[in-house]
Amino acid sequence: DQQVKQNSPSLSVQEGRISILNCDYTNSMFDYFLWYKKYPAEGPTFLISISSIKDKNEDGRFTVFLNKSAKHLSLHIVPSQPGDSAVYFCAASARMDSNYQLIWGAGTKLIIKP
Amino acid sequence: EAQVTQNPRYLITVTGKKLTVTCSQNMNHEYMSWYRQDPGLGLRQIYYSMNVEVTDKGDVPEGYKVSRKEKRNFPLILESPSPNQTSLYFCASSLWQGAYGYTFGSGTRLTVV
Numbered sequence: 001d002q003q004v005k006q007n008s009p010s011l012s013v014q015e016g017r018i019s020i021l022n023c024d025y026t027n028s029m030f031d032y033f034l035w036y037k038k039y040p041a042e043g044p045t046f047l048i049s050i051s052s053i054k055d056k057n058e059d060g061r062f063t064v065f066l067n068k069s070a071k072h073l074s075l076h077i078v079p080s081q082p083g084d085s086a087v088y089f090c091a092a093s094a095r096m097d098s099n100y101q102l103i104w105g106a107g108t109k110l111i112i113k114p
Numbered sequence: 115e116a117q118v119t120q121n122p123r124y125l126i127t128v129t130g131k132k133l134t135v136t137c138s139q140n141m142n143h144e145y146m147s148w149y150r151q152d153p154g155l156g157l158r159q160i161y162y163s164m165n166v167e168v169t170d171k172g173d174v175p176e177g178y179k180v181s182r183k184e185k186r187n188f189p190l191i192l193e194s195p196s197p198n199q200t201s202l203y204f205c206a207s208s209l210w211q212g213a214y215g216y217t218f219g220s221g222t223r224l225t226v227v
Binding site for chain 1 (some may be wrong): 217
């Protein structure tokens with residue numbers, strides 16, 4: 001049972017337009033959500049996060065929105081640039097049995113077209 | 115440069131031949147973890163360590179061992195590799211378990227034939 005789902009395996013967006021990556025979750029105990037970016041032949045790198053008590057967090061071209069009632073979060077990239085082409089992972093954190101667990105989505109491959 | 119170093123980057127081995135994937139971090143992080151990435155499944159945690167001599171199972175620990183004898187190193191050991199352990203492996207570290215800014219290594223692509 002996947003607690004964190006990224007339903008789009010890939011997404012293609014024109015350079016300069018907005019990229020919207022989506023993530024759904026099932027566990028209402030998640031208290032923190034994160035986005036990581038991964039280039040081929042490299043490990044994931046932390047991009048942006050949001051606490052469950054907020055509904056928006058912005059960092060430059062990247063904004064994450066959280067809709068707790070829908071158990072949905074999204075990452076907006078505006079404007080999209082060629083260097084944004086990568087796999088994006090959504091992850092959610094919860095404290096379980098005195099340990100923190102980070103649950104990962106399957107990833108969405110973003111392709112920015114020139 | 116602050117980093118997590120994994121070796122080797124690529125490895126092809128035969129079923130049953132013991133192997134070790136090394137992981138080292140230079141950031142004095144307490145928390146280290148191993149993940150495997152498989153298509154359509156995202157990152158799944160194999161083992162983690164909250165500090166020296168403290169290790170615990172993640173979601174998919176079967177067939178793996180780890181040790182944390184010193185803070186900087188967290189090797190992943192496959193005593194008897196099988197083809198279903200063919201995967202892309204990542205080591206990660208962070209200041210402490212609840213800190214979310216994980217630093218990942220570049221990955222080890224393992225093929226077991």
